[in-house]
Amino acid sequence: MKMAAGGQKAKKKDLGAIAMMHENAYVASVSLAADVNQTVRAFKEAEAWNGPSIIVAYATCVDWGHRHGDKAMVLQQVQAVESGYWPLYRYNPADVGKTESNGFELDHKRVDAKTMESFVQNENRFTSLQRSAPEHAKMLQDGMKHTFNARHEQRKRRAMGDEDLLEYLKKQMGEQVTGERVTVLYGTDTGNAEMVAKNFQFEMKRRGMKAKCLSLNDVSIGDLADESKILAIVATAGQGEMPKSAVKFWQDMETFLETAPADYLKDTKFAVFGMGDSSYVFFNEAARKIDEAFEKLGAERVMQLGMGDDQHPARFDTELEEWSPDYYDNIEAPEPPQELSPPSHLVEILSADDAKAQNVITSYEPAGSKPVKMSVKRSTVPEGYERAVDHFEFDLSGSGLSYDQGDSLGLWPSNSKEQVDICLKALGLTGDEVLNIQPIDSNRSVPLPEVITARMLSQKCLTLLVGLSADTTRC
Numbered sequence: 001m002k003m004a005a006g007g008q009k010a011k012k013k014d015l016g017a018i019a020m021m022h023e024n025a026y027v028a029s030v031s032l033a034a035d036v037n038q039t040v041r042a043f044k045e046a047e048a049w050n051g052p053s054i055i056v057a058y059a060t061c062v063d064w065g066h067r068h069g070d071k072a073m074v075l076q077q078v079q080a081v082e083s084g085y086w087p088l089y090r091y092n093p094a095d096v097g098k099t100e101s102n103g104f105e106l107d108h109k110r111v112d113a114k115t116m117e118s119f120v121q122n123e124n125r126f127t128s129l130q131r132s133a134p135e136h137a138k139m140l141q142d143g144m145k146h147t148f149n150a151r152h153e154q155r156k157r158r159a160m161g162d163e164d165l166l167e168y169l170k171k172q173m174g175e176q177v178t179g180e181r182v183t184v185l186y187g188t189d190t191g192n193a194e195m196v197a198k199n200f201q202f203e204m205k206r207r208g209m210k211a212k213c214l215s216l217n218d219v220s221i222g223d224l225a226d227e228s229k230i231l232a233i234v235a236t237a238g239q240g241e242m243p244k245s246a247v248k249f250w251q252d253m254e255t256f257l258e259t260a261p262a263d264y265l266k267d268t269k270f271a272v273f274g275m276g277d278s279s280y281v282f283f284n285e286a287a288r289k290i291d292e293a294f295e296k297l298g299a300e301r302v303m304q305l306g307m308g309d310d311q312h313p314a315r316f317d318t319e320l321e322e323w324s325p326d327y328y329d330n331i332e333a334p335e336p337p338q339e340l341s342p343p344s345h346l347v348e349i350l351s352a353d354d355a356k357a358q359n360v361i362t363s364y365e366p367a368g369s370k371p372v373k374m375s376v377k378r379s380t381v382p383e384g385y386e387r388a389v390d391h392f393e394f395d396l397s398g399s400g401l402s403y404d405q406g407d408s409l410g411l412w413p414s415n416s417k418e419q420v421d422i423c424l425k426a427l428g429l430t431g432d433e434v435l436n437i438q439p440i441d442s443n444r445s446v447p448l449p450e451v452i453t454a455r456m457l458s459q460k461c462l463t464l465l466v467g468l469s470a471d472t473t474r475c
């Protein structure tokens with residue numbers, strides 16, 4: 001690709017917007033270095049969509065001449081997203097009519113004008129024009145910033161549900177916004193905290209409350225004081241570090257705390273639930289820091305910091321199930337409606353002479369996988385070490401599988417016989433029943449088999465949260 005020496009006057013084409021006009025295509029804009037989770041999610045959704053899928057991906061080019069050399073390309077990809085030069089979004093026609101945002105999710109919501117400055121200072125394709133024709137370069141680059149900001153603004157509005165849009169427009173018009181709404185914020189590295197935050201938002205709405213959910217990096221500290229209730233779900237990464245989607249927020253917060261008034265959040269109620277692992281030295285460190293920051297800013301605490309722990313039997317869920325009921329009580333949330341949510345699947349027990357029952361699956365392996373034998377398992381750490389780090393070897397002979405450096409291994413777990421028996425008993429089944437399963441409103445990435453025995457379904461396909469000694473059973 002050759003850069004025009006005099007710069008490009010025409011606006012950059014918005015390929016994603018053109019593709020979205022067709023309405024029947026899955027469309028995503030991604031950048032691997034800026035957000036690997038978002039990229040992977042987009043590819044999975046694109047694959048699952050039964051129609052055309054288009055993913056527009058950002059890739060840096062050596063010819064753009066980065067000031068810090070080729071090694072800085074990862075940084076440049078991050079800056080392209082943070083500055084608003086490259087958007088991250090997903091449009092999924094499968095969600096049209098189901099989600100408030102009508103299928104459009106903006107995955108990076110807050111852009112930063114300062115980052116745009118360093119972005120254009122870092123690449124030769126921009127700086128060579130700044131040197132040869134400074135005024136012309138300024139005019140073009142100002143125009144470019146204006147276009148990207150305007151497009152970002154349009155995407156932000158498109159991604160909002162009606163309530164959020166109304167509030168956003170009121171704020172833009174300088175009107176006071178006083179909605180009694182909970183803002184659920186999350187800081188995540190690998191997606192757990194985001195999932196928990198979205199579940200909170202879902203539950204609040206089910207109880208008739210207003211709730212919005214966004215990543216910590218997407219909120220500006222200047223807007224926090226407008227929030228009446230904040231719930232932050234925060235994972236800890238690295239060795240006691242902030243997770244990726246809270247890093248920017250925390251940088252801003254640390255600076256803000258140096259001079260912030262002690263009553264800055266006096267009208268805000270807050271609670272923080274941490275998601276960590278007590279085998280790490282800095283257990284739930286990121287959540288602790290955010291919890292302390294809200295307290296220091298004068299916000300009113302409604303709950304002690306929740307400390308989810310990967311070492312508990314049901315990981316963070318163990319603590320979450322204790323913590324959440326008190327949280328809902330303390331914010332005076334209405335009781336949930338006593339009605340069941342619509343089913344995700346329709347399940348019918350087939351009689352033995354039903355023609356469909358002849359296709360029953362009695363041994364289930366997910367598509368693309370192969371059963372292999374583990375030949376070696378040994379510990380790589382001394383006895384008594386704070387956590388298990390094991391070395392595994394697998395015998396691939398006869399499986400037809402091979403691997404290369406950098407490949408990763410996916411494991412397909414099964415539930416134990418004891419758990420399966422408890423579940424079947426609770427459902428009044430023997431396990432030999434042949435089930436016919438039809439999805440109605442399923443968001444499973446791997447669809448359930450259509451005809452399968454009840455035992456195989458509970459052993460291989462469902463996640464059973466069955467406490468072996470507890471009397472509760474959930475599938």
Ligand SMILES: Cc1cc2nc3c(=O)[nH]c(=O)nc-3n(C[C@H](O)[C@H](O)[C@H](O)COP(=O)(O)O)c2cc1C
Nearest residue numbers: 188189190191192193235236240276277280283284
């Ligand atoms: C590489 C890595 C580093 C972690 N470091 C910590 C840590 O220092 N302290 C802690 O309490 N938990 C730590 N954890 C546990 C995570 O916080 C926990 O698994 C959490 O559920 C991850 O949530 P997320 O998917 O939202 O990122 C770490 C997990 C991983 C994979």
